[in-house]
Amino acid sequence: MSLATKIGSLTLRNPMILASGVLGTSYSTLKRAYEAGLGAVVTKSIGINPSSGNTNPSIFALNEIRSVISSIGLANPGFQVFREDLEKLLESSVPTIVSIFGESMEEFKEVLNGLTDLPIQAFELNFSCSSSKKDRAQISTDPDLVFEIVKELRTNTTVPLWVKLTPNVSNIVEIASSAVRGGCDALVAVDTLKAMVIDIQTKQPILGNKRGGLSGAALKPVGIRSVYDLYEHFDEEIPIIGVGGIYRGEDIIEYLLAGATAVEIGTSLGVAYPENMVRFFQMKVKKYMEEHKFSSISEITGGAHK
């Protein structure tokens, strides 16, 4: 029995990947997450310039629904500074996916070109951010923009390109199809849901940015459906990575059955000790594979479509 999984040409020791933005700002937390037993890590989304992100409060828990709302606002040190952390991380041979974002094609290219020489496993393109200021058209919800950017970036690098999909669309398959046509190597579903919490005592939205994104357990049924819809459409045409609300080994299995080849895990690793969580995840997945006589992850993938 092996937990290894293949995402295109990339082989990971297991299907558990750290999701972008959680524990992902410095080489040391990324390394710690990997050493906790994950298969790979995705960095915090990196842009062209250092950014402080949104005013605090920018994140808090919603225990009742086992979730978190956040609007970090893509705070990041900029790709030039981050390169240093990245190099240190890569020295320890941590399989690393670099999440990048930009406001425009030019920005995306600049960040990608600034890091593509490093021995990273993939770029993850972050086209959306539920916590962005306005409900203005975002790249993530525009099939044509997604196609153009992926196509252009494809010509700029030989590093695999993963596209992260937002659940805030009426048809996730449509956006995904654009990304696939553009030449991406994997789909990552889903990012956070657009959300808000208002304090009734002071009558104010609590987040400094007012609007935020919902992650955690509340997102799981939405993520599962997204992955299921994508797999139904693409089948084995492109690997799908499931994200959203994974708190237990069982949730990982659920994503695999829906059609995922691997999963990303964010909130649950961020609100606990990653070492403990990953151990529990692994135990559960192994036990399930034993009980159901699976010898590899790929045998589980898409099982709910049979």
Add this chain to the structure above:
Amino acid sequence: MSLATKIGSLTLRNPMILASGVLGTSYSTLKRAYEAGLGAVVTKSIGINPSSGNTNPSIFALNEIRSVISSIGLANPGFQVFREDLEKLLESSVPTIVSIFGESMEEFKEVLNGLTDLPIQAFELNFSCSSSKKDRAQISTDPDLVFEIVKELRTNTTVPLWVKLTPNVSNIVEIASSAVRGGCDALVAVDTLKAMVIDIQTKQPILGNKRGGLSGAALKPVGIRSVYDLYEHFDEEIPIIGVGGIYRGEDIIEYLLAGATAVEIGTSLGVAYPENMVRFFQMKVKKYMEEHKFSSISEITGGAHK
């Protein structure tokens, strides 16, 4: 201090309305819900023909996130049969909003014309159904279709038209604008989120219809943000009715502050005794109004935008 609220020309004794589909199949449960103390009730969505809806399981709870997933599939007795229940309900002077749906303009017109002579308070147009079979284009996500249908129905009736909005879009304001241009009298936000749950033991999606809609507490931050976005855009141009995950009086206040004039409540009334729930809701809302020196609901509406 008064709990009364105005939705266009309609005055309700309080802002709490039963949401469509919950307790809404027969005159007796609708009457019971109203007598429990609500301001009005919305019926189950009614179409042209009797329909058995989807295979069971079609609904179950997700306790961990205080939510419910369902795919009743718009089971309903058809407008001709339902008319009988409706007449009985109206005999008891229950302020009633009739939710209607159709696969096409023609179907919408037939249902509306078949009921518009009754002394009902409004029609609520249900353009979406997260539990529908495919991810095919739905009316709810197509601004042009929404505009056309609302405009046409507007010429067929003098009864107020409410439009129920789905959260499964990238820009809820865009769809709402179409509905407003079409001539609707209120916006209702939101319907359920597209969702799915897979059983890992048998590797099957649990719902008979596989796909379903998520309601309950997990939906609240999404509903609040939707109402906030709508109010920011429309201000007092059109009344907004907030729906999604109301379990407590505090949640009602949160929707009002976000910009709602009234709220609809579904799941929480369906999983408990409506009599108890409504009493708690009322107590909390009154207490809040006293403490914050509000004398009417309209003073609370939109308070989070100040």
Add this chain to the structure above:
Amino acid sequence: MTKQTLANDKPLMCKIVDKWEECFETFSFKLQLPVKVQGAKPGQFIMLWIPGEDEYPVGIAGLENNILEVGIARMGEGTEAMHRKEVGDFVGIRGFYGKPFTPPEDVNHLLIGGGFGVVPLKMLIETLMKSEKKQDIHVFEGARTKNRLMYLKWLQELHDQGEITFHVCTDDGSFGYQGFPTVALEEFLQKTKTPSVIYAAGPERMMKFIFDLGKKYPKVIDMQMSLAGRYMRCGFGACANCAVDPTGWRICVDGPIFNTEKLEKISDFGVYERLDTGEKKKL
């Protein structure tokens, strides 16, 4: 950790650990609950999910050491799908739902059932027998013919051991006296002097008949009947498919067991049911 009751949540997958033919077109199953639980009460029910096929309500025949017993009568595709399940297969359950029977003390307990209605009565009998006070238990069962009598052997044994008095009959006289169980019930009511409570579960028209009968005898101090024949989707009160007129009570939450006082108020009782569309249909 032993839970007081099952959480009303998504289906909990249980392994079938035993299966036998109970009587004609009816199978009993024992399901292994994967969590420790106590507290199912007689008259409560579960939603039974046969993966990929159907889900529907069924009564609880017993619960001991996390083994749940159910009895399934063939009606259509859903119940047939369960009949095809074998030991080792998994099915899902949600529950425990509904209000149970609430037997008082110091009365004659008169249990009368037909068809799968006898399922919850089995658990009621076991509960009454376990009570500290010696209880007078009379069970009235009837069926078309002998091989349709549920729990026949078990009930006869209890009768022979003096634990219950078993009044059994068939339409065709193939077992017990020929006729309806209401005949023996009426005879008994005429004789007895002790205050009695009637517990009924079965076809609604039969229960309505019993209800009208029971009302004629002041010594019948209460009647508790299981309205477990209505179409159900959720089982926990949300869909309202199971509601009765004119009270708007949902059978799954406000019932399925209703007492005399409540049954009086249900104008539908024995007259109308609602289909899965919400349309009304004469019973």
Add this chain to the structure above:
Amino acid sequence: MTKQTLANDKPLMCKIVDKWEECFETFSFKLQLPVKVQGAKPGQFIMLWIPGEDEYPVGIAGLENNILEVGIARMGEGTEAMHRKEVGDFVGIRGFYGKPFTPPEDVNHLLIGGGFGVVPLKMLIETLMKSEKKQDIHVFEGARTKNRLMYLKWLQELHDQGEITFHVCTDDGSFGYQGFPTVALEEFLQKTKTPSVIYAAGPERMMKFIFDLGKKYPKVIDMQMSLAGRYMRCGFGACANCAVDPTGWRICVDGPIFNTEKLEKISDFGVYERLDTGEKKKL
């Protein structure tokens, strides 16, 4: 129902019930918690939300009868916004976060603080004084000038009552001896024969200095220092903004209190911090 600790959830709104100027540009506040809670431990912190303005971490000075005391030193806009708040206003808190001080018994307790670092030491002092065994408590406080000494009056009174020994100094000699508190600490370490534990909270460079000093004395059996100077967003471990190299420990969860063994492993300690962008900055 008294909760053991506050749930890590959305901000809990608390009314300000008392406010006073503690010392130069520093105000203390008492906040009324709307729920019954016990169990904040010295060294833990909360995230303080000033609605519409900012949210940032602050230490806990005390918690009694659901009244939480905090002390806020003016740094920039966020702390100024809190200074503008008056009795009757509401602010939000999240917490209680972080690992507390864990004082052993039968040692000299040497507490040394600067600036707002004295806030958590206040609660530590109160906890030590409440312990059943009589504890030897030495408090070393220093500031630029007299009116910047936090909790001066309270500490002096405790000193006069013999509860603690208070070693106080100022840079300008306006109160206590002239110089740094580390001077008195070193003197004390040279004299004492009892095993001692150092608790430090204040600017990281000061703590690093103390750490290097303490390591020279084997009788210093442990040092516990609060790395409460790092930029924090979440307070519960998710954003990793507060993490230190090379261990990847998050100060909010794995700290803020670290002991000697751990401090040894933190190469950042007293050298680098991370800005809100994630960039590193020399301390």
